[in-house]
Every structure is written in C-alpha cells, then in structure tokens.
Amino acid sequence: MHIQFNKGSNVPESDGLIASSTSLISEALSRFSQQITRLEVHFSDEDGSKDGLNDKRCMMEARLAGMQPIAVTNQANTHEQAMVGAIDKLKSALEKTTGRLKDY
Numbered sequence: 001m002h003i004q005f006n007k008g009s010n011v012p013e014s015d016g017l018i019a020s021s022t023s024l025i026s027e028a029l030s031r032f033s034q035q036i037t038r039l040e041v042h043f044s045d046e047d048g049s050k051d052g053l054n055d056k057r058c059m060m061e062a063r064l065a066g067m068q069p070i071a072v073t074n075q076a077n078t079h080e081q082a083m084v085g086a087i088d089k090l091k092s093a094l095e096k097t098t099g100r101l102k103d104y
Helices: 013-030 079-103
Strands: 002-007 036-045 056-064 070-076
Touching: 002 013, 013 036, 013 079, 036 079, 056 079, 070 079
Parallel strands: 002 036
Antiparallel strands: 036 056, 056 070
C-alpha cells in the first residue's frame, strides 16, 4: 500500500505529522493492505490562519485494485483528530465494500 500525502497551502510543514500518520494509517488499515493499491491523504485548514472549531480537514481516498476509489472526509479541531476520524470512516467503508465482495 502506497500512501501519498497532500496538504493545503495554509497547513504548516510537519514531518512529525506525516511520520506519525504513516504508521497510524498502516497499522489501522493493515487488514486491507493487499487490496489497497494507493491511499491519498489530503490535509487542509478551512479557516486558513484564523482560529476556529472543527476547521481542520482530512480527506482520504483509497484506491482498490479493479474498483472505484473510496473517499471519506472528517473535520476536527486538529489535523491529527481529523485523520483519526477519517481512518475510522474509511475502515467502515472498506469493511462494507469488501464484505459485499465476499457475498458474491
């Protein structure tokens, strides 16, 4: 599974965020690592430089071999919290999708 990170222009550089995100995502989605060919993670800040509640956004798009991509979005007070919420949503979507495939 290849993980690609993208960030908006108003998201500060943070190698720590990417490193911790990579290990957290790999561990959380390890069950699906054979089916996911690429995972794109997009971080953005909806309010830019202003402070606000739930203004950090994480969008994840999982590309599965031979299938349409699955995308989820989550917003929270920090990028880390937004990412954890997006991982949970993506796990649910992948479980539902891969469960349907087993039914056939």
